[in-house]
Amino acid sequence: MKKYLLLSLMVGMLGCQPKYTSTTTGDKNSELDVRNLEYQYLSTKGKLIFNSKGKETKLAVDTRIEKDKQMWMSMRVAKIEGLRVLATKDSVFALLKMEKEAYALSYDDVELLLGTRIDYDLLQSIFTGDLPSTFEESRVKMGEEDFILTRKDKGLESIASVNRTSQKLEKVAVLLKKEKKVATIDYDTFQPVVNGADQSAPFHSLVKVGVGNQDKVMPETTVELNFSKIEVEPEAQKMPFKIPSKYKLRGKEAFKIK
Numbered sequence: 001m002k003k004y005l006l007l008s009l010m011v012g013m014l015g016c017q018p019k020y021t022s023t024t025t026g027d028k029n030s031e032l033d034v035r036n037l038e039y040q041y042l043s044t045k046g047k048l049i050f051n052s053k054g055k056e057t058k059l060a061v062d063t064r065i066e067k068d069k070q071m072w073m074s075m076r077v078a079k080i081e082g083l084r085v086l087a088t089k090d091s092v093f094a095l096l097k098m099e100k101e102a103y104a105l106s107y108d109d110v111e112l113l114l115g116t117r118i119d120y121d122l123l124q125s126i127f128t129g130d131l132p133s134t135f136e137e138s139r140v141k142m143g144e145e146d147f148i149l150t151r152k153d154k155g156l157e158s159i160a161s162v163n164r165t166s167q168k169l170e171k172v173a174v175l176l177k178k179e180k181k182v183a184t185i186d187y188d189t190f191q192p193v194v195n196g197a198d199q200s201a202p203f204h205s206l207v208k209v210g211v212g213n214q215d216k217v218m219p220e221t222t223v224e225l226n227f228s229k230i231e232v233e234p235e236a237q238k239m240p241f242k243i244p245s246k247y248k249l250r251g252k253e254a255f256k257i258k
Contacts, residue, residue, distance in 0.1 A: 027165070029167060032140055032142075032147045032162060032167070035199075037129065037232075038196075038232075039065075039128075041067070041235060041237055042063075042230070042232055043062070043237060044063045044127055044231075045061075045227065045229045046228055047061070049222075050221075050223050059077055059082075060075070061075050061225075064237040064238075065124060068089075068120075069089065070087065070239065071124060072085070072087075072239035073086075082096070082098055084097070084241060086241040087123055090107065090120075092104075093241065093243075095247065100244075103249075105251065107119050119134075122172070122174070125169075125172065125185070128201060129202040131160060134158060135149045139151070142164070146164060147161070156176060157177060159171075159173045159175070168187070168202075171184065172184065173214030180211050181210075182214065183207070183209045184208045185207050186205060186206045187205050188205075191203045194229065194230065194231035195231055195234070196230075201230050204227070205224075206225075207223040207224075208221075209221045
């Protein structure tokens with residue numbers, strides 16, 4: 001079940017006036033004006049496929065998000081909840097129900113686990129398709145079809161592609177140059193959001209972690225997300241998370257990180 005915790009961390013690995021814009025028609029824009037999703041509270045329902053070392057696992061996943069503050073995830077196999085996660089701006093907490101274990105991790109711990117950099121903004125972005133705030137100060141280059149945003153910081157390079165027609169985020173890549181590790185997220189199948197006032201979001205995303213670059217990844221692990229519903233909620237949702245006294249509290253040492 002520990003692999004589900006790693007899975008959630010990956011799935012969970014990303015000031016506009018949003019409105020729905022077609023991704024296939026319309027004129028190409030010459031100025032960047034990203035159409036992020038406008039919401040305070042959001043919920044999603046979907047399925048994911050986790051593949052590592054040739055072994056495939058299929059799960060159902062529900063999420064609840066309070067924008068830029070916290071997100072809650074529940075993952076199930078055959079209608080049985082095996083993993084519950086609560087992610088905040090600085091920590092990730094998880095309950096592995098079958099093992100009766102609880103985990104408390106920092107994002108530095110998560111980086112060691114996954115071999116690539118991730119923070120709350122990137123985790124949230126996987127479920128919303130929003131441009132992570134780390135790209136607010138980045139170099140922008142206009143290509144034929146996309147705006148390419150690049151940001152470099154202490155051996156880390158982050159690259160984002162925003163479609164010139166839709167102004168929607170379509171890809172994020174995070175590269176650790178020294179370790180030659182890369183994580184990419186591709187977004188597609190943009191559809192209307194329930195209660196979203198004509199806004200759209202990606203109903204399909206693909207996460208890859210491996211070696212290579214932003215254009216070609218030799219994946220060690222992949223996560224494919226297919227959403228059946230993305231809904232803007234009118235009020236805060238419950239995010240039940242309590243560590244039972246009989247659970248053993250663990251940290252990164254449980255994953256034999258050196």
